[in-house]
Amino acid sequence: MTARMHPSWRQAAFAAAALLAAGCGSVDRGTPVAGAPVACAGLASVVPAGTRLVLSETVPAGEIQLTGVQPGAPGSKAPVPAHCHVQGKIAERTGIDGKPYAIGFDLRMPADWNGRFFFQGGGGTDGTLRDAVGQLTGGGNTGNALMQGYAVVFTDTGHLDEPGPDGPYRFGLDPQARLDNGYNSMAQTGRVAKALIAAHYAKPPGRSYFVGCSNGGRQAMMMAQRYPDMFDGVIASAPAYRVPLASVQAVYDTQLYARAAAENALAADGRPVLSAAFSPADMKLLTTEVLNRCDALDGLKDGIVDNWPACRFTPEALRCTGAKTAQCLTGTQVDALSKSFAGPRDANGRAIYSDWTFDAGLHSTEWTRWKFGDARGAVPNARNITLMTGALAMVFSTPPTVTADFYGHALGYDVARDSAKVSAVDATFPLSAMQWEVPDSPDVDAFARHGGKMLFFHGVSDPVFSVKDTVRYLDRLRERYGERTDGMARLFTVPGMAHCSGGPATDQYDGLSALVNWVEKGQPPERIVARARPENRDVTTPGRTRPLCPWPKQSRYRGSGSIEDAASFGCN
Known part of the structure; x- marks a missing residue:
């Protein structure tokens, strides 16, 4: 199934066709694979054209040191189950600046697979190949999607940061690197990851999810709009969807x-x-x-x-x-x-x-x-x-x-x-x-047709992206779809929360389970209980809970019961 583009993007992409040597290609939800599962060590022989594996290893259950995180710092390690770990490069090329480029990816496939695929969104301008453990949205989550049985992938979006203060941004001098960072790398990584998952388990993922905050939230929106058949549900937290x-x-x-x-x-x-x-x-x-x-x-x-x-x-x-x-x-x-x-x-x-x-x-x-x-x-x-x-x-x-x-x-x-x-x-x-960077179209017809669901989370005290801007995107969806909007997209605002997490807020919540229950069980989230962590300074009582409510509903005290307990509050 070919990727669907918004008309304005399609016209612009035609004008820039020469830049798309790496190409979006055809992106689909996975094709059943006949035959026996391919062992981790043998995956290099079944990679799609234009892809090269640079690492293939079997990792035992335990902990791993996370890439780019100072050893010993809080959250510097992540628990992992036994899994197959591969890294690879897609569409290797030389840019107009004479520098080497490739879409790098990290893919981890657990021995005890739950049949689902989790694309871990990035942040900032990316440029670092991080560990695909399936980081969850909100603050202080100690688990991850990999531990829950998801096959997880992450991409560096087509470039690696260079030395120097301007090193993370030099890729912007190459036009194809811009497009890869904006959307192409996620599409290509998703295509390759699904092919490797299908080969390793001898069957494709039954369900696919994209989860991210900030730039990862923007990426989630991009996938729903540009590649509507690739994912069944997305979480876009504090989405950087108009980051320019x-x-x-x-x-x-x-x-x-x-x-x-x-x-x-x-x-x-x-x-x-x-x-x-x-x-x-x-x-x-x-x-x-x-x-x-x-x-x-x-x-x-x-x-x-x-x-x-x-x-x-x-x-x-x-x-x-x-x-x-x-x-x-x-x-x-x-x-x-x-x-x-x-x-x-x-x-x-x-x-x-x-x-x-x-x-x-x-x-x-x-x-x-x-x-x-x-x-x-x-x-x-x-x-x-x-x-x-x-x-x-x-x-x-x-x-x-x-x-x-x-x-x-x-x-x-x-x-x-x-x-x-x-x-x-x-x-x-x-x-x-x-x-190439801004997924602000309210046209998500194709995503909705196959039952796609979108969950948005946004801190009211976010200093980077305004919660009001995300509200306006939901308003535009409602203008287009009316009451049908609630059946495919819901926004949960988090008072006091800063960018993605932190602040005097109840910022610890389980968005992934809410999304999966909506996609797979038809249970739309009517409230999501969130908890204040000890690190959330100026919260009256660490450990207090509150319901997060689907916009425009808000949390309201019922008039009795502890004000530190979400059970004492409704969504009105």
């Missing part, structure tokens, strides 16, 4: 917070020390006032803003009338917050990305480090400078801007004018980032 535009927002934020930081500290080069924009006490003051204004809107003061759409908080209430004190924010700080949460606009006055909501998790380190770095440090180290600005400059813009000075690039970026570069094309890059 969110990257413009990150640059805009950097400029705003740099102005606030300039009041407090300048580095030796004369630039503001971004981490001085707001102190931890300033941010705690902000969220305390948010709770004062909005916590009780759901009928219960419990440190959680469940009724966040009704919160009309404005930081103007905290503006100092005189000198700065511990009880107020400077005018520059207030202006920075107000403008950031309203979102940037282009030269025609149109919103570029999204507006944001004030929530109880804005003081958490998971929020502040993304926006302006760790206030205890002396060097600007916000992740939005390194990740978002680097990707915006070298991957999402046409033509790319080659730079390793991401802070300087952010400070000099003309948001109203330069944001048009994410939609630009030229002779070298005939597809813009908004075409």
Whole structure:
């Protein structure tokens, strides 16, 4: 079955056909394989054309050290069952920059297979071949899909990070590498993984799932839209589905917070020390006032803003009338917050990305480090400078801007004018980032026809991608499908949760079981119980549970029972 594309993508892809030497090809849900199972050591002889295995080994049950995680750090190891582990390369080639490229993949197939396939989504701009253990969404999950019996695959999306601060983004200078990172690598990896699974077990997967957060959430949406027959269900958590535009927002934020930081500290080069924009006490003051204004809107003061759409908080209430004190924010700080949460606009006055909501998790380190770095440090180290600005400059813009000075690039970026570069094309890059990177079409007809299900999760205190933007995508689905939307797509917002996890939130939940029960048993999730972990600072009681509710329903206290127990709450 050939891959189906949205019409606008199809036209753009025709114009760029010469770039698709690696090709999307035909992608299907798997073909039954006759004959005996192929042992792990023999899989190199049955790989699809254009694929080369570089590793094939049998791994005993135990623990493995995870790639790219500091040994000894929390979560640096993962439990694994006995399994067949292979790594390979698809479509090896030389880029226009003269550098070698290939779509790398890591595939693990458990001896005790449950008949299912799990595609583990990536993050950031990828570029690292991580271990396919089947990481679950939410915070603090100690298990993984591999331990549950899933065959799991992961891809580096067609490139490996190079040395140097700009190393993770140099692939953006190669047009095919951009397309591989955007969508082609997931399709090709899925095709090869299903073929190897079918050979190893002598039968194809009965069900296939794609699960990811951030860029992995974007990838999940991409698969449902571009390759609707490949997966039966997807989880898109905090989806980076409009990441080129969110990257413009990150640059805009950097400029705003740099102005606030300039009041407090300048580095030796004369630039503001971004981490001085707001102190931890300033941010705690902000969220305390948010709770004062909005916590009780759901009928219960419990440190959680469940009724966040009704919160009309404005930081103007905290503006100092005189000198700065511990009880107020400077005018520059207030202006920075107000403008950031309203979102940037282009030269025609149109919103570029999204507006944001004030929530109880804005003081958490998971929020502040993304926006302006760790206030205890002396060097600007916000992740939005390194990740978002680097990707915006070298991957999402046409033509790319080659730079390793991401802070300087952010400070000099003309948001109203330069944001048009994410939609630009030229002779070298005939597809813009908004075409190859952004899966924002509400047309999921083909995915729905074979019973595909989509689960979305998004933290209300996410500093990277606005929960309101994900809500708008669900609204667009509802405009197209009406009441049928609830039968194929559901969104669960998590008050207080930062990007993918963390913050003063009940951020530990089991989304995978909810998705599988929906796909395989026809049981749509009406509520998902989430738990607060001890690491979730400022939660009244670690271990408290709350129901996550399908949007637009919200958690409401029933009027009796412990407010630390999800059983005392309904979804209304």
